[in-house]
Structures are given as C-alpha cells and as structure tokens.
Amino acid sequence: MTAILATIGRATRAPETMAALLRLGVSGFRFSASKFGVAELAAQAADARAASRAVGRPVDLLLDLPGSKIRFTNPDIIDLDATPVLRIHFGRSPGAGDPAVPDVGLPCPELGREIAAGDVLLVGDGEIALTVVAVSDGWCTAEALTGELLAPRKGVQLAGREPGRRPPASRADLALLDQLAESAFTGAIVSFAEDAAALAPVRARWGRRSANAVVAKVETRAGVAGIAEIAGSADSVLIGRGDLLLDGGALDFHRLCTTAVRECRRRSVPVVVATELLTGLDRSWLPLRSELAYLGGLLESGVDGLLLAAETTGGSDPLRTTRLLADLIHRYAAVPAASPLA
Numbered sequence: 001m002t003a004i005l006a007t008i009g010r011a012t013r014a015p016e017t018m019a020a021l022l023r024l025g026v027s028g029f030r031f032s033a034s035k036f037g038v039a040e041l042a043a044q045a046a047d048a049r050a051a052s053r054a055v056g057r058p059v060d061l062l063l064d065l066p067g068s069k070i071r072f073t074n075p076d077i078i079d080l081d082a083t084p085v086l087r088i089h090f091g092r093s094p095g096a097g098d099p100a101v102p103d104v105g106l107p108c109p110e111l112g113r114e115i116a117a118g119d120v121l122l123v124g125d126g127e128i129a130l131t132v133v134a135v136s137d138g139w140c141t142a143e144a145l146t147g148e149l150l151a152p153r154k155g156v157q158l159a160g161r162e163p164g165r166r167p168p169a170s171r172a173d174l175a176l177l178d179q180l181a182e183s184a185f186t187g188a189i190v191s192f193a194e195d196a197a198a199l200a201p202v203r204a205r206w207g208r209r210s211a212n213a214v215v216a217k218v219e220t221r222a223g224v225a226g227i228a229e230i231a232g233s234a235d236s237v238l239i240g241r242g243d244l245l246l247d248g249g250a251l252d253f254h255r256l257c258t259t260a261v262r263e264c265r266r267r268s269v270p271v272v273v274a275t276e277l278l279t280g281l282d283r284s285w286l287p288l289r290s291e292l293a294y295l296g297g298l299l300e301s302g303v304d305g306l307l308l309a310a311e312t313t314g315g316s317d318p319l320r321t322t323r324l325l326a327d328l329i330h331r332y333a334a335v336p337a338a339s340p341l342a
Contacts, residue, residue: 009312062213090138090140237264274307
C-alpha cells in the first residue's frame with residue numbers, strides 16, 4: 001500500500017496533531033532543516049517519536065538537509081498583497097530602510113552582481129514571481145507579480161538562468177548531521193542529488209547508525225539523467241516536483257517525472273513523489289480536478305509513497321487533507337490500470 005509522509009510545520013507541530021496524523025495512516029514525517037534550527041529540529045523529532053509510542057505505530061523521521069539552495073532570510077511571513085514591494089539585500093543582515101518597504105536578505109553576492117532590472121525572481125516552487133524594478137550596490141527593489149504570502153526562508157531562483165548550486169552534501173549539511181547524531185531521526189534526505197557521489201558523505205556520516213536511511217531527492221534535469229546510478233546507491237528516491245519544474249521547465253516536466261518514477265520502479269527502489277499534491281483544498285472546499293487525476297494516476301502506477309508538504313506545514317486543515325489522501329490510496333492504490341507512469 002502506498003505510504004503517506006507528512007512535513008512538519010506550524011500547522012502540525014503540536015504532538016497531539018502528530019499523533020492524529022499517525023492515526024490517519026501517516027507512516028513518516030519530514031523535517032525541513034532549512035526552516036528550523038538544530039534545537040527545534042531535535043525537539044520536533046523527539047515529540048514525533050513520543051507521538052508514535054502513544055499511538056502504537058512506528059514512524060520514519062526524515063531530516064531534509066538544506067543543500068546549497070539560495071534562500072531568503074525573512075523569519076516571518078510577508079503578505080505580498082499588503083506590501084507588494086520588497087527591498088532585497090544580498091547579505092544576511094539587511095539594513096533599515098523605508099518602513100513601508102520590507103527588507104529581506106538573500107545571502108548570495110554572486111546573484112546580486114548578475115541581477116538586472118527587468119529580471120524575474122521565482123520564489124519557492126515558482127508560486128511567487130518578483131520582477132526587479134531597480135538595482136543598487138548590494139541590493140535591489142522587486143515588485144510582486146503574484147499576490148501571495150511569502151513564507152519564511154523560501155528558495156529563490158533567477159528565471160531563465162542556471163542555479164549554479166554547489167554539491168548537495170555541503171559542509172553545513174554534514175555539520176548538521178554531526179550536531180543531530182544523538183537525535184531521534186531515522187534517515188536523511190539529500191537535496192539536489194545528481195549522482196551517487198552526492199550520497200556517499202551522508203552515508204559515511206551516519207554509518208555508525210546502520211538503521212538510518214539515506215534518501216536521494218531528485219529535483220533537477222541532471223538528477224533525472226543520473227537516476228539509474230542514484231537509485232542504485234540510495235535506500236529510496238524522493239521526486240521533488242517543485243524544483244524539478246523550476247529546473248526542467250514546463251514542457252519537459254511531465255517527461256522528467258515519468259522517467260524518474262519508471263526507472264526507480266524498474267530497479268525496485270522505493271520512490272516517493274512530493275510537493276503540491278492537494279494544495280487546492282486551501283482555496284476550495286473540493287480538491288482540484290487536476291490534483292485528483294494526477295494522484296489517481298500515481299496510485300494506479302504503484303508509486304511507493306506520497307509526501308505532503310505545504311498541505312501539512314501551513315495548510316488550513318492538514319488532518320482533512322491527510323484523510324482525503326488516505327481515502328484515495330484505499331480506493332486506487334491496489335487497482336491495476338494502465339498509467340503514464342507504468
């Protein structure tokens with residue numbers, strides 16, 4: 001049966017909510033190391049383990065390593081409908097400016113030197129777009145093209161440009177693993193995995209804890225191109241559809257997802273599909289038809305797991321969303337049918 005994994009955030013941080021998710025059928029939790037500090041991550045994992053014991057169900061506790069993605073540094077939500085113009089500083093500590101224009105940090109001087117007026121910044125999984133209206137020394141001003149809530153520490157990419165990321169298992173990621181060596185986590189997710197070599201440092205760091213899983217998150221064209229090698233070295237593969245859309249583009253997105261899932265299934269390596277699966281429920285009483293159709297196809301294809309992200313980190317009703325996904329799994333997962341992912 002297809003597994004349900006849920007990302008822990010402000011909407012699901014309470015231990016009793018974690019327990020409720022487990023009762024609904026969740027078998028694993030994802031914890032985002034890009035959003036929380038070491039102490040809070042360890043506390044979240046400990047609370048999740050306690051919830052597991054209280055419910056009497058085992059749970060996988062997966063630490064999602066940040067990798068080298070460029071991110072805003074805002075600690076709080078910014079309402080882009082209310083304040084559509086931002087002053088973006090290419091450093092960690094933005095200075096004080098016009099109080100009507102929020103200051104946010106984007107710690108990437110290289111991007112600051114490359115950016116020009118008229119460029120578009122894609123935020124998160126591309127749900128937010130900002131157009132650069134002015135550039136100065138060390139900062140720029142950008143205006144929202146889409147009105148949204150800008151959540152803390154969202155990733156940023158310059159539209160139409162290569163991300164230019166460093167290797168996934170950065171020193172910061174490995175140091176984080178060392179700091180959490182005694183925590184309750186049972187596995188690590190390696191972001192932007194593009195070959196087997198990306199997994200080796202994490203495997204070596206956690207080698208003392210043989211039960212810990214190493215999950216390869218495939219979310220770029222290069223990662224899909226190397227999927228056979230990656231699948232041969234990972235305990236499981238997570239298809240990160242958000243960054244895969246940004247990196248692969250709208251026209252190739254479906255082909256890239258299909259290729260990655262098919263290759264994992266061919267090699268009998270567990271594959272989990274992630275992000276934006278049922279976010280329509282936050283804006284509509286009924287889920288989007290496109291979401292239902294896509295999920296049905298994934299389930300009929302025999303995908304091993306589905307990961308909820310925004311639906312459970314900040315969704316208006318994460319329990320309702322999880323219950324619907326569980327019902328869809330029971331209805332469709334065991335039905336043999338032709339599928340584009342088969």
